[in-house]
Amino acid sequence: MAYSEKVVDHYEHPRNVGTLDKSSAEVGTGLVGAPECGDVMRLQIRVNPETQVIEDAKFKTFGCGSAIASSSLATEWVKGKTVAEALSISNTDIVKELSLPPVKIHCSVLAEDAIRAAIGDWKQKNNVAEASAVAVAAH
Amino acid sequence: MAETIGMNVTQSTHPLPPGVKLPIYMDNHATTPLDPRVLDAMMPYLTGIFGNAASRNHSFGWEAEQGVEKAREQIARLIGATAKEVIFTSGATESTNLAIKGAAEMYRERGNHIITQVTEHKATLDTCKRLEKSGFRVTYLPVMADGLIDLEDLQRAIVTDGPDKTILVSIMYANNEIGVVQPVQAIGKLCHDNGIIFHCDAVQAVGKIPVNVLTDNIDLMSISGHKLYGPKGVGALYVRRRNPRVQLAEQINGGGHERGMRSGTLNVPGIVGLGAACEICQNEMAAESAREAELRDYLKNKLESALDYVQVNGNMEHHLPGNLNMSFIYVEGESLLMGINDIAVSSGSACTSATLEPSYVLKALGLGDDVAHSSIRFGLGRFNTKAEVDYVADKIIDVVQHLRELSPLYEMVKEGIDLSKIEWAAH
Numbered sequence: 405m406a407y408s409e410k411v412v413d414h415y416e417h418p419r420n421v422g423t424l425d426k427s428s429a430e431v432g433t434g435l436v437g438a439p440e441c442g443d444v445m446r447l448q449i450r451v452n453p454e455t456q457v458i459e460d461a462k463f464k465t466f467g468c469g470s471a472i473a474s475s476s477l478a479t480e481w482v483k484g485k486t487v488a489e490a491l492s493i494s495n496t497d498i499v500k501e502l503s504l505p506p507v508k509i510h511c512s513v514l515a516e517d518a519i520r521a522a523i524g525d526w527k528q529k530n531n532v533a534e535a536s537a538v539a540v541a542a543h
Numbered sequence: 544m545a546e547t548i549g550m551n552v553t554q555s556t557h558p559l560p561p562g563v564k565l566p567i568y569m570d571n572h573a574t575t576p577l578d579p580r581v582l583d584a585m586m587p588y589l590t591g592i593f594g595n596a597a598s599r600n601h602s603f604g605w606e607a608e609q610g611v612e613k614a615r616e617q618i619a620r621l622i623g624a625t626a627k628e629v630i631f632t633s634g635a636t637e638s639t640n641l642a643i644k645g646a647a648e649m650y651r652e653r654g655n656h657i658i659t660q661v662t663e664h665k666a667t668l669d670t671c672k673r674l675e676k677s678g679f680r681v682t683y684l685p686v687m688a689d690g691l692i693d694l695e696d697l698q699r700a701i702v703t704d705g706p707d708k709t710i711l712v713s714i715m716y717a718n719n720e721i722g723v724v725q726p727v728q729a730i731g732k733l734c735h736d737n738g739i740i741f742h743c744d745a746v747q748a749v750g751k752i753p754v755n756v757l758t759d760n761i762d763l764m765s766i767s768g769h770k771l772y773g774p775k776g777v778g779a780l781y782v783r784r785r786n787p788r789v790q791l792a793e794q795i796n797g798g799g800h801e802r803g804m805r806s807g808t809l810n811v812p813g814i815v816g817l818g819a820a821c822e823i824c825q826n827e828m829a830a831e832s833a834r835e836a837e838l839r840d841y842l843k844n845k846l847e848s849a850l851d852y853v854q855v856n857g858n859m860e861h862h863l864p865g866n867l868n869m870s871f872i873y874v875e876g877e878s879l880l881m882g883i884n885d886i887a888v889s890s891g892s893a894c895t896s897a898t899l900e901p902s903y904v905l906k907a908l909g910l911g912d913d914v915a916h917s918s919i920r921f922g923l924g925r926f927n928t929k930a931e932v933d934y935v936a937d938k939i940i941d942v943v944q945h946l947r948e949l950s951p952l953y954e955m956v957k958e959g960i961d962l963s964k965i966e967w968a969a970h
Contacts, residue, residue: 407881415881421949438967439913439952442875442901446951464951468877472949 407469408503414473419480422462424448432526434518443467443511445475447518449482449490451526456487463518470508474498474515487523487532560930565885567931571770571865571924572719572747573889577816578772578925584819585774588812596809597800607811614818618779621821622745622764623755630780630801631814635746635767636666638780639713641805642742642763643670645791646711647679650740654708658700660684660692662720662904666765667713667744680707688909689858690723697730701737711740716748716764720891720904720920721857722866724752731760740789746770750824751863752832756781762789768813772925773820777813780805835923836864838932842921843867845936850943852956856905856918865923868905870914871939873953874946876901879919882942886935891918913952 407415426433430450437443444467450460461479465472477498482490498504498512526532559565568576588610596611598604615626632638647657659671661683671681682700684692692714702709712734717724727743734741742763748754749764750771756764764781768774782804783789797806824831847853852872868891871879876890891902901915910918919939923932947953952962 412881415878418949423954435951435965436968439916439962440911440967442877442912442916444951444967464949464954466873466950466952467875469881471875472878 410477410502411469411473411504414476414502415469418463418472418476420460420462420476420483421464423464424450424460424462429453429529430526432522432524432529434521434523434525436517436521437467437471437514439466443471443514445471445514445518447475447478447482447515447522449522449526451487453530458482458485458487458490467511467514468508470502470504471511471514473502474504474511475518477501478515478519482519487526490519491523493519560934562928563930563934566887567885567927567935568887569921569923569927569931569935570887570889571922571927572722572920573922574769574775575772575924576926577769577774578820578823580823581773581816581819585812585816588815592811594811596811597798607809610811610815611809614814614821617818617822617825618766621754621825622749622766622781623757624781625784627802628756628781628784630782630804631809631817632778632780632805633776633810634778635744635765635770636778638765638767638778639664639666639742639744640670641780641791641794642765642782643667643711643713644674644794645804646740646742646763646789647674648792649790650710654702654706654710656680656682656702656707656709657711657713658682658684658697658709659713660686660715661907662686662690662718663713663715664719664744664746667715671713686907690718690721690856690904690908691858691861692725692730694726694729694733697733701733701739703737709737709739711742713742713744716743716745716754717752717863717866718857718904719747720889720902721868721908722747722863723857724748724861724863726861727759727761731762734762735760740787747863750821750828751865753828756783762787763791766817768817768820771820771824774813774816777810777817779817831925832864835925835927838923838927838929839865839867839921841929842923842932842936843869845933846939849936849940852953854914856908856910867921867923868918869921870910870918871943872914872917873950873956874917874943876916876918878946879917879939879942882945883935883938886938888922888935889920891915891920 424431432449434447445465447463449458461483463475463479465475495512495516592606594603594607596607615629618629619626731741740762743761744765746767762783766779768777800806854870856868891905905915
């Protein structure tokens with residue numbers, strides 16, 4: 405199958421590959437997908453406790469080129485955003501940016517799930533309620 | 544090292560050895576290139592000799608018929624048959640349809656039961672499913688973890704009397720994905736001892752390993768042109784004439800060609816090509832199969848010594864010389880193929896399909912979906928060289944290492960985490 409140039413670029417030069425210390429209170433980890441489905445994404449964020457800005461993001465993905473590209477792009481996009489802003493990233497933005505064909509839309513869904521799971525993990529660790537996250541984001 | 548950082552992985556870090564041209568074709572179970580010698584044999588029949596082999600009244604027809612009859616002899620010699628037992632078709636899918644449907648229909652009054660096995664080609668499985676719809680009972684035997692069928696399972700599945708008496712067994716010679724060679728001789732003997740017709744899909748075996756319909760106890764056998772360096776669009780079906788004489792209900796009606804079993808004007812150039820391809824295989828098989836097995840083992844050893852968490856799928860003792868099916872665990876197959884896009888191989892993953900289902904053959908061996916998703920089939924053939932194998936091995940090693948750096952599963956396993964204990968959210 406033919407991949408878009410952007411998918412190939414992320415596959416060959418993945419951004420932000422790596423691992424953050426998942427025991428740190430500032431780090432949220434999202435692990436989504438399943439090996440038997442052929443896709444597992446792990447996306448991690450490090451959030452500044454003062455500003456709630458995502459200062460670093462790392463990923464590792466087991467999956468096809470589109471899955472790798474979707475998660476690589478997701479790390480690029482969340483970096484520098486506040487937690488609330490990052491939650492507004494939707495899978496359709498990823499589909500558009502990477503020109504994913506219909507059979508690969510599930511990869512973008514998984515990337516959105518990974519962002520939400522990482523943020524969810526961070527919130528749980530820090531006892532952040534939904535409302536307060538939004539409030540801080542609206543500074 | 545500095546210059547390799549951020550290097551485009553599809554541009555190999557290894558210089559192209561002399562004599563290697565990209566892309567490299569290493570998918571010879573899907574199809575094989577036409578041998579130039581086969582083309583030479585076909586050429587006269589694509590240009591001057593255009594007659595209809597069924598025209599009995601003039602030299603145009605006779606010339607064409609001579610070409611066809613020579614091909615029939617060449618094929619028969621390769622498989623230990625007589626020329627009259629070879630029926631030409633459009634390809635192995637048609638051969639298999641004719642064999643299974645034709646025998647089932649012809650012998651329906653004897654019984655209603657057919658036995659096959661789960662890792663057959665779809666030509667067999669889908670034909671059997673069709674027959675189930677018209678009232679036949681079909682048993683799909685499982686395979687063992689090494690891909691071979693258990694002869695005791697076959698023995699137990701055979702029904703010897705009553706309306707559900709077994710009339711036909713269809714088991715392939717060699718598997719197209721994992722290359723395992725079934726115990727055909729013993730299967731055929733079991734069939735003959737019980738008065739059952741034995742059809743064998745020998746598409747991957749004929750021309751690659753010795754096949755003899757007499758000693759292998761085969762009654763019906765499917766052959767394809769394009770899997771043995773012949774042309775596409777032509778195949779053959781062996782139909783036994785003695786001990787026992789097998790009859791088939793024709794599936795295509797028309798002029799009564801091919802002893803009434805397959806009507807339709809013969810594809811003379813294709814048939815001539817199939818014959819020539821068989822003769823070349825017969826002459827070169829011993830040397831070529833040894834050469835391919837050596838290359839295959841070299842590839843296997845090179846990959847196994849450079850990479851951890853790899854596994855070979857299928858019994859390696861009873862195996863086609865040119866086949867290697869390997870799982871690169873914790874790497875997803877499609878992403879691996881993407882990184883080796885200058886090499887033509889096949890993946891056990893089918894991530895592009897709507898179902899996301901990996902290979903049914905690999906699953907039948909008991910492989911988990913995750914391992915099946917990480918599998919690559921290498922199909923070495925007549926035109927592959929050692930230099931190509933080296934290039935392919937180095938490239939695979941590079942890409943697998945790159946993808947494992949990206950793989951959360953590989954990292955977790957390296958940290959000692961048991962992946963089976965994780966509650967994955969299936970999507």
